[in-house]
Amino acid sequence: MKIYDIPGFPSPLRIRVVIAEKALASQIEFIKVDLPAAEHKQSAFLAINPTGTVPVLQLDDGTYLSECTAITEYLDNLEGNPTLTGTTAKEKGLIHMMQKRADDQLIDAIGIYFHHATDGLGAQLKPYKKPEWSDRAVWG
């Protein structure tokens, strides 16, 4: 398997934690995507993930999986302990609920604030900024 990501960014870090917890590092090759140089907005990368974000997991059969929740679920369903996404119906439901809440109400809100209320990744990568959106991110 291959992971397209860049060290030090929050979403790639989420998956690196999963890989560490599941002890899968020896099975994964990391491919660095140069975000500051906007490599993730070029056609070659958009062909593997049209949303233009990292991380992306490439399976050995060539399938590409993006979105941290989907990658986490895939890796968790491979063999090995611990189980991260639940074993019973109740655990799976509760963990899915908390991941969705964390994404929608925390991580997305921080991202909106970062990209629109600060310089973020720079004008070249995010030319469109709407500072008022950061109020929505902070105050709900």
Ligand SMILES: N[C@@H](CCC(=O)N[C@@H](CS)C(=O)NCC(=O)O)C(=O)O
């Ligand atoms: N919903 C996505 C979000 C991924 C994401 O926003 N990744 C950031 C890095 S932390 C990214 O690629 N940002 C580049 C950009 O937005 O231009 C996921 O869960 O994987």
